[in-house]
Amino acid sequence: MRKTAKRLCLENINPYVPGKPIEEVERELGLSDVVKMASNENPLGPSPLALKAITDYLHRISLYPDGNGYYLKQALAKHLGLGEKNIVLGNGADELIILVGVAYLNPGDEIIMAQPSFSEYDFSARLMDAVPVCVPCKDFRHDLQAIAAAITEKTKIIYICNPNNPTGTIVTQEEVEKFLEKMPPEILIVFDEAYYEFVDDQTYAKSIDFLKKGLNILILRTFSKIFGLAGLRVGYGLAAEQVISDLNTVREPFNVNSLAQVAARAALEDLEHIEAVKDVNRKGKEFLAAEFTRMGLFHIPTEANFIFVEVGVDSKELFQMMLRKGVIVRTGDIFGYPKFIRVTIDTEDHNRRFIKALEECLKELA
Numbered sequence: 001m002r003k004t005a006k007r008l009c010l011e012n013i014n015p016y017v018p019g020k021p022i023e024e025v026e027r028e029l030g031l032s033d034v035v036k037m038a039s040n041e042n043p044l045g046p047s048p049l050a051l052k053a054i055t056d057y058l059h060r061i062s063l064y065p066d067g068n069g070y071y072l073k074q075a076l077a078k079h080l081g082l083g084e085k086n087i088v089l090g091n092g093a094d095e096l097i098i099l100v101g102v103a104y105l106n107p108g109d110e111i112i113m114a115q116p117s118f119s120e121y122d123f124s125a126r127l128m129d130a131v132p133v134c135v136p137c138k139d140f141r142h143d144l145q146a147i148a149a150a151i152t153e154k155t156k157i158i159y160i161c162n163p164n165n166p167t168g169t170i171v172t173q174e175e176v177e178k179f180l181e182k183m184p185p186e187i188l189i190v191f192d193e194a195y196y197e198f199v200d201d202q203t204y205a206k207s208i209d210f211l212k213k214g215l216n217i218l219i220l221r222t223f224s225k226i227f228g229l230a231g232l233r234v235g236y237g238l239a240a241e242q243v244i245s246d247l248n249t250v251r252e253p254f255n256v257n258s259l260a261q262v263a264a265r266a267a268l269e270d271l272e273h274i275e276a277v278k279d280v281n282r283k284g285k286e287f288l289a290a291e292f293t294r295m296g297l298f299h300i301p302t303e304a305n306f307i308f309v310e311v312g313v314d315s316k317e318l319f320q321m322m323l324r325k326g327v328i329v330r331t332g333d334i335f336g337y338p339k340f341i342r343v344t345i346d347t348e349d350h351n352r353r354f355i356k357a358l359e360e361c362l363k364e365l366a
């Protein structure tokens with residue numbers, strides 16, 4: 001059989017490792033009531049308003065969605081105090097990360113990202129035959145000085161994941177201010193703020209203010225995390241009109257489906273639900289941190305809805321053992337930390353199940 005030669009860059013692409021789906025674990029291990037704490041999904045689910053919006057819209061799914069996302073962009077613009085021309089919608093923030101690559105990266109161009117951080121930046125670069133340059137975190141935080149020092153003539157994009165996945169750490173207003181001051185204006189700084197709404201720390205960088213000042217930045221946010229709509233795939237980007245226009249040029253016309261659009265609009269309105277999610281997250285964060293401390297496990301204080309914790313054993317082995325107890329977590333090896341796991345902060349009941357399973361497994365491994 002003749003074989004079509006694939007693009008050479010495919011040799012260097014490691015496929016994304018998604019969190020293991022609940023159904024798969026239940027099927028493979030014959031379990032029921034499996035808890036997934038691996039993908040930072042929302043334990044309270046979507047807002048009831050979002051569910052109603054979807055139900056009310058269902059009879060219209062024979063029609064193409066509004067490719068311009070007019071009403072959702074209008075709602076976001078009002079919500080954020082920006083113009084509709086400063087907003088691009090994506091099939092999840094993930095799609096926007098790909099579109100950034102498609103719009104801006106020529107072969108040999110460089111992007112800079114932290115290590116450990118979100119792997120899609122690396123993927124988006126490699127897909128375009130560009131080069132991902134990784135700068136190690138310092139104390140599990142973005143090292144903005146080292147990132148600035150890594151800039152070369154080929155640097156096109158810098159990704160700052162804030163809060164950072166998997167560490168849950170943030171960069172502050174002051175740090176970002178200093179960083180942006182010396183930034184060459186032709187480099188696009190992408191702030192990935194997928195966990196923006198969870199942040200409590202008052203020193204958190206207000207990226208929209210920098211955008212309003214005219215700096216060359218793109219802010220990515222999503223409806224997948226605090227809004228609980230991960231399955232519908234909708235995220236958005238905020239930037240200067242020219243950047244939005246570049247991203248729209250490479251976007252397919254109907255990238256965000258109509259149910260996602262109406263659900264996202266409704267979700268934005270439900271402030272009560274958002275507060276409820278934050279509340280559960282704060283309590284869960286305190287509980288898990290206290291339990292890790294009690295167990296003598298090093299963990300990083302988090303501003304997001306997950307915690308990166310050093311379990312001191314091979315995380316892949318621990319992962320398999322936890323699976324058999326019906327708890328799915330994320331192994332740290334994919335982030336370069338084989339003895340860490342990343343766990344999503346969940347409801348009180350699930351958090352307790354997780355801790356119980358973790359303790360049992362660590363005892364067995366000791």
Ligand SMILES: *Cc1c(COP(=O)(O)O)cnc(C)c1O
Nearest residue numbers: 092093094118165194222224235
């Ligand atoms: C979850 C996540 C995203 C992507 O979310 P979408 O579901 O594609 O909107 C982007 N960045 C980070 C850091 C994430 O953790």
